[in-house]
Amino acid sequence: MSAPLNATALTLPAQELAWKPPSRGRVGIYALIAAESAIFTIFVVAYLFYIGKSLSGPMPREVLSPPIFYTVCLLSSSLTIHFATTTLRGGRVRSFAAWLLLTIALGAIFLYGTASEWHRLIYHDGLTVTTNLFGTTYFSLVGLHGFHVIVGLVCLCIVMALTLFGLVKQEYAERVEVLSLYWHFVDAVWIVVFTVVYVIGR
Amino acid sequence: MSTESIPWPSATAGSRSFVDTLHEWVTTVDHKRLGLLYIAYALVFLLIGGIEAIVIRIQLIRPHNDFVSPQVFNRMFTMHGTTMIFFVVMPVLFGFANYLIPLMVGARDMAFPRLNAFSFWMTAFGGLVLYFSLIGANGLYGAGNAPDVGWFAYAPLTSQTFSLGHSTDFWTLALLVSGFGSVGTAINIIATIVCLRCPGMTLAKMPLFAWLNLVMAGLVILAVSPLTAAQIMLLVDRYLGGHFFDTQAGGSAVIWMHFFWIFGHPEVYVLVLPAFAFASEIIPVFSRKPIFGYPVMVGATVAIGFISMSVWAHHMFTVGMGAAANTFFVISTMAIAVPTGIKIFNWLATMWGGKLEFKTAMLFCVAFLFQFLVAGLTGVMLSAAPFNWRLGSSFFVVAPFHYVIVGAILFTLFGAFYYWFPKMSGKMYSETVGKLHFWLFFIGFHLTFDFMHIPGLLGMPRRIYTYEPGRGWDTWNLIVTIGVFFQAAGILVFLVNLLWSYYRGKPAGSDPWDAWTLEWSTNSPPPAYNFALIPTVESRRPLWDLKHPDDPDWKYE
Numbered sequence: 001m002s003a004p005l006n007a008t009a010l011t012l013p014a015q016e017l018a019w020k021p022p023s024r025g026r027v028g029i030y031a032l033i034a035a036e037s038a039i040f041t042i043f044v045v046a047y048l049f050y051i052g053k054s055l056s057g058p059m060p061r062e063v064l065s066p067p068i069f070y071t072v073c074l075l076s077s078s079l080t081i082h083f084a085t086t087t088l089r090g091g092r093v094r095s096f097a098a099w100l101l102l103t104i105a106l107g108a109i110f111l112y113g114t115a116s117e118w119h120r121l122i123y124h125d126g127l128t129v130t131t132n133l134f135g136t137t138y139f140s141l142v143g144l145h146g147f148h149v150i151v152g153l154v155c156l157c158i159v160m161a162l163t164l165f166g167l168v169k170q171e172y173a174e175r176v177e178v179l180s181l182y183w184h185f186v187d188a189v190w191i192v193v194f195t196v197v198y199v200i201g202r
Numbered sequence: 203m204s205t206e207s208i209p210w211p212s213a214t215a216g217s218r219s220f221v222d223t224l225h226e227w228v229t230t231v232d233h234k235r236l237g238l239l240y241i242a243y244a245l246v247f248l249l250i251g252g253i254e255a256i257v258i259r260i261q262l263i264r265p266h267n268d269f270v271s272p273q274v275f276n277r278m279f280t281m282h283g284t285t286m287i288f289f290v291v292m293p294v295l296f297g298f299a300n301y302l303i304p305l306m307v308g309a310r311d312m313a314f315p316r317l318n319a320f321s322f323w324m325t326a327f328g329g330l331v332l333y334f335s336l337i338g339a340n341g342l343y344g345a346g347n348a349p350d351v352g353w354f355a356y357a358p359l360t361s362q363t364f365s366l367g368h369s370t371d372f373w374t375l376a377l378l379v380s381g382f383g384s385v386g387t388a389i390n391i392i393a394t395i396v397c398l399r400c401p402g403m404t405l406a407k408m409p410l411f412a413w414l415n416l417v418m419a420g421l422v423i424l425a426v427s428p429l430t431a432a433q434i435m436l437l438v439d440r441y442l443g444g445h446f447f448d449t450q451a452g453g454s455a456v457i458w459m460h461f462f463w464i465f466g467h468p469e470v471y472v473l474v475l476p477a478f479a480f481a482s483e484i485i486p487v488f489s490r491k492p493i494f495g496y497p498v499m500v501g502a503t504v505a506i507g508f509i510s511m512s513v514w515a516h517h518m519f520t521v522g523m524g525a526a527a528n529t530f531f532v533i534s535t536m537a538i539a540v541p542t543g544i545k546i547f548n549w550l551a552t553m554w555g556g557k558l559e560f561k562t563a564m565l566f567c568v569a570f571l572f573q574f575l576v577a578g579l580t581g582v583m584l585s586a587a588p589f590n591w592r593l594g595s596s597f598f599v600v601a602p603f604h605y606v607i608v609g610a611i612l613f614t615l616f617g618a619f620y621y622w623f624p625k626m627s628g629k630m631y632s633e634t635v636g637k638l639h640f641w642l643f644f645i646g647f648h649l650t651f652d653f654m655h656i657p658g659l660l661g662m663p664r665r666i667y668t669y670e671p672g673r674g675w676d677t678w679n680l681i682v683t684i685g686v687f688f689q690a691a692g693i694l695v696f697l698v699n700l701l702w703s704y705y706r707g708k709p710a711g712s713d714p715w716d717a718w719t720l721e722w723s724t725n726s727p728p729p730a731y732n733f734a735l736i737p738t739v740e741s742r743r744p745l746w747d748l749k750h751p752d753d754p755d756w757k758y759e
Binding site for chain 2: 040
């Protein structure tokens with residue numbers, strides 16, 4: 001058996017190589033975001049395709065009104081998490097915790113908005129998944145987005161808990177930024193969902 | 203990067219109990235062990251899917267046969283298709299990617315080792331969920347057990363009305379679960395290739411294997427996710443009473459076709475790009491020449507990736523989509539033959555003037571070149587909508603499809619098994635038995651799939667349970683079925699060769715083929731940490747540079 005070649009290092013004419021590959025966390029989350037975007041694309045296409053094809057009521061125009069306040073809450077949470085990561089990068093952990101708490105609160109308010117809208121639709125307007133195509137597509141698309149908000153909130157709460165135990169330090173700013181990218185994605189998807197459901201769909 | 207090696211139990215195998223070994227394999231996050239697990243898992247399902255194919259072919263061997271009941275026949279072709287695509291070819295390709303990519307790019311593991319283990323076990327559970335349907339899916343009404351809706355599960359068939367019991371639910375859940383695994387692996391492959399390349403390995407100096415798998419992973423992300431979305435919709439329909447695919451409530455059956463084929467066609471390229479990757483590594487080594495036209499190969503790969511996202515509806519010409527859509531999909535489908543043709547010419551140019559060594563791996567790759575050419579040509583025939591209207595859903599469609607999956611993908615896959623077996627096991631396989639495998643499988647393949655075109659042209663539909671005598675289909679079906687037994691014999695010879703060589707083979711050494719990529723620079727099998735020192739590379743063939751310091755490649759690239 002010949003001697004393994006890895007006994008000698010493969011250093012050919014030694015050049016100083018400035019070798020800085022990108023961070024795997026960022027690349028990983030971008031790939032995940034691409035996959036999630038594909039899933040949302042299919043749901044959005046289905047929603048657009050089925051607009052106006054319901055055979056019975058209630059129709060979107062009768063029961064939907066744009067949730068402007070909750071939308072503002074969710075979109076501002078993108079801003080607050082941006083401030084959170086910037087402060088953590090600067091090493092100010094206490095103000096990081098404050099911004100993070102504000103982000104979680106804004107996300108929770110948005111979820112409350114979705115929940116109350118669903119409650120009204122189901123118990124007042126009698127719209128469920130089985131009622132008509134509008135119900136099927138509406139609850140699927142908004143529900144898929146709401147599910148992503150919940151996942152994001154769970155992750156943010158874990159970071160919050162770790163911060164309270166003093167485990168989040170400046171050197172982990174990169175990881176929190178990766179999570180913030182996911183949160184930005186959830187917010188960006190809401191812009192699409194809002195446009196499709198409350199603007200085009202009505 | 204170099205500090206991320208994982209702890210590994212010292213190599214005192216043999217003295218450890220079976221439970222310890224099992225525990226080690228189940229809890230492993232090492233990319234090589236996970237790669238081997240993927241491969242072993244896929245080989246088990248290859249046997250299962252192969253037996254299903256044999257049942258289908260015995261049923262069709264002569265007219266008015268009743269080897270199995272019509273219900274069982276439907277289950278067999280559904281399970282055969284689903285098993286082979288999702289639980290044989292994808293896992294085995296992921297296995298090779300997992301095993302080889304970190305070694306080829308000079309890394310110590312994948313980017314996310316625990317995600318890697320998670321992905322494998324999701325895929326594994328997906329296969330188990332699918333086959334659990336045999337005992338779990340009966341449900342009420344004496345409904346059937348295994349799924350019987352065909353591997354693309356067209357819409358009205360999958361509704362509660364037509365698919366009683368839980369067989370379709372098991373099909374949906376199996377694909378959903380294994381889809382999560384596939385996307386996880388794809389993310390891992392991308393992050394590994396982008397972030398963990400060793401110093402000096404710029405994108406233009408990566409082995410083509412890494413390039414092709416990078417594009418493959420991108421396609422998995424963009425193609426498998428729509429399938430996941432469609433499966434969620436199907437679950438909403440079946441469990442929550444939704445109407446996505448319910449035509450009674452205004453839903454559309456055609457939109458399921460679109461969603462499925464938006465996954466389904468790029469999926470073909472997900473499967474074939476790794477096959478190209480194997481060929482792009484094996485052909486140069488056994489031609490003793492560097493790959494011809496590396497930048498063009500990369501460009502063609504990326505072009506295939508892009509175009510493959512816009513050809514899905516050529517599976518739906520018979521639906522009647524209208525002239526504009528038909529024209530678009532005819533043109534895009536024909537366009538994809540261009541980058542693919544460029545690749546074939548580049549492989550031929552690599553062999554041209556080379557010192558060819560017809561080892562078993564090379565034999566499989568040369569057969570691949572010609573078979574893939576035929577598959578591509580029949581593909582162009584079927585891409586013409588008027589031709590397709592005649593032959594859609596006939597046996598003629600089944601033949602070119604298997605020409606790609608078996609003639610191109612499985613052939614290069616066997617080549618890859620023979621090429622990297624010495625690296626993975628540390629032992630040499632038997633070249634004589636390998637060639638016996640090649641010839642048996644080669645003859646069987648051509649008996650089956652060459653002659654399968656003809657009953658299709660004579661009007662035999664696909665998926666029929668049996669047929670009338672005297673339509674000119676009888677002899678062809680007999681020949682097709684005989685070929686299957688040659689293929690089965692070839693696969694048994696292959697498995698015997700693997701097992702025998704693993705226990706009795708001669709030691710292979712670290713570099714039996716005098717090859718050029720980094721995986722051959724470390725021991726066979728590689729240690730847990732892969733490389734004692736993270737290598738630095740200067741060209742596409744780092745080992746050539748090391749072996750020929752007087753004439754290194756980087757002078758010319």
